[in-house]
Amino acid sequence: AQVDSSVGGKTAVDLPQGKNLCGAFHQPVLVLIDPNTLDTLTPHFFSDGMAEVIKTGCIKSASLFEKTENQNAKDIIDDIIFECVSIKAGVVERDEKEHGERALLNFGHTSGHAIEKLHNFTTISHGxxxxxxxxxxxxAGEANGITEKGTSERIANVLKKYNLMTEDSNDLHDIIACMNADKKRTADSINFVLLSKIGESFTQKIKNGDIPKFFGLK
Structure with missing residues (x-):
């Protein structure tokens, strides 16, 4: 929450059909962030929050990503929180209701939400x-020639550094099928967030029928 969900005014609940399918935008009067409270978290939940830090670096700040790679995040957590909040606040100010740029904040979330649903929102955490x-x-971006080679390996390595998972036990066919309930789906496509390289992101609509091929299925 300190690096992501507390800023932006998006409120939502999970339904049996999928993640965050019912909600509204309601901006808070005040957001208070006290980094000292992070000392009360178990290592698992600190790592969980680091996934959103890594995401923020991936989409908007190569320097932030490099900090998570080369330093111990706990040692510079105040700086990390400040940068994440600054980046997200800027995005939200420019696009409060997610008509454009704000969609970039969903990097990793389309597949991620499908995975959470397949685990019934219990055995795997959001991060x-x-x-x-x-x-x-x-x-998938690398395989389709739109993401710089080696990017996924860098992301996987930094996730492992913070004790986060990099693959799921569910079959890829099932994950893709579950994406059809994602809120970013339209009648004939899903709007995916992709990287050209670390720190540079964009959205691309992929037709529903082309999604399996995009992820390497035949």
Whole structure:
């Protein structure tokens, strides 16, 4: 919450059909962030939050990503929180209702939400699922020639550094089928967030019938 969900005013609940399918935008009067409270978290939940830090670096800040690679995040957590909040606040100010740029914040979330649903929102945490989703979509981007080679490996390595998962036990066919319930789906396509390289992201609509091929299925 300190690096992502507390800023932006998006409120939602999970339904049996999928993640975050019912909600609204309601901006808070005030957001208070006290990094000292992170000391009360178990290592698992600290790692879970790091997935959103890594995501923010992937889509908007190569320097932030490099900090997570080359330093211990706990040692510079105040700086990390400040940068993440600054980046997200800027995006939200420019696109409050997610008509454009704000969609970039969903990097890794389309596959991630499908994975969470397949685990019935119990045996895998949000950060773990998003981490797997970031690796999945980046591998697909590399395979399709639109993401710089080696990007998925860098992401996987930094996820492992913070004890996060990089792959899921569910069959890829099942994950793709489950994506059809994602809120970013339209009648004939899904709007995926892709990287050209670390720190540079964009959205691309992929037709439903082309999604399996995009992820390497025949």
């Amino acid at each position: 773990e699922a998003v981490g797997i989703g970031m690796v999945m979509i980046t591998k």
